[in-house]
Amino acid sequence: MEFEQRNRYYADLPFLVKVIAGIDGKFGMFVTESVSRKGYRIQARREIGVEVVTNGLDFSPLNYRNVDSIIDTIEPQGTIDFRVSLKYSYLDGKYNRVPFKGDIFLVRAILEGDILTFRINHIDGPGRTECGRIADTIIDELRRGS
Structure with a gap:
């Protein structure tokens, strides 16, 4: 495990998945x-x-178009896993977008009572983004109440 963060959380896992x-x-x-x-x-x-x-074992895309069908299958408390991939690119001298190798993270969210724990592991890529940045992004979105 590379990173773990605990937070007070007053909602359920379906809300987390939606965010x-x-x-x-x-x-x-x-x-x-x-x-x-x-x-x-x-x-x-x-x-x-x-x-x-x-x-319990396959990853499927998660986005605003399919989230409603997915949250119906999620318990209010417990554990849920996500895979977060970051794609990187830059503009070259001629303003063409040039992709380069991204990073992939596994994110486990564990909700027990009012404590939400994130366990985040970097599993592939050059490490241009830290695990803590992934947790911060999720927490920022939760605070916005997406």
Whole structure:
């Protein structure tokens, strides 16, 4: 386990899944080291993709279009797993979007009473985003009440 964070939480897992579904497709800009030139910093785009475990073992896409059919199968308390993929890209000198290797995280959300625990593991990619940033993004969305 790479990262664990506990939070007070006064809703249920179906609400959490709905909020996380709203994160799918969102993007933001960040500064990172260039893929081709060591020591050179670039402005890059980070786009979020979200999947949720279904049937106890398979990941399925999770987004605002299918979230209502998924939350009907989720218990109010317990554990649920997500896979969060970050796609990175930047604009080259001719303003063409150039993708480069992203990061993939496994996120386990455990709700026991009013304590929500996130356990986040980085499973693939160069590590341009830290596990704690994934938790912060989810918490920020929960605070917004998406």
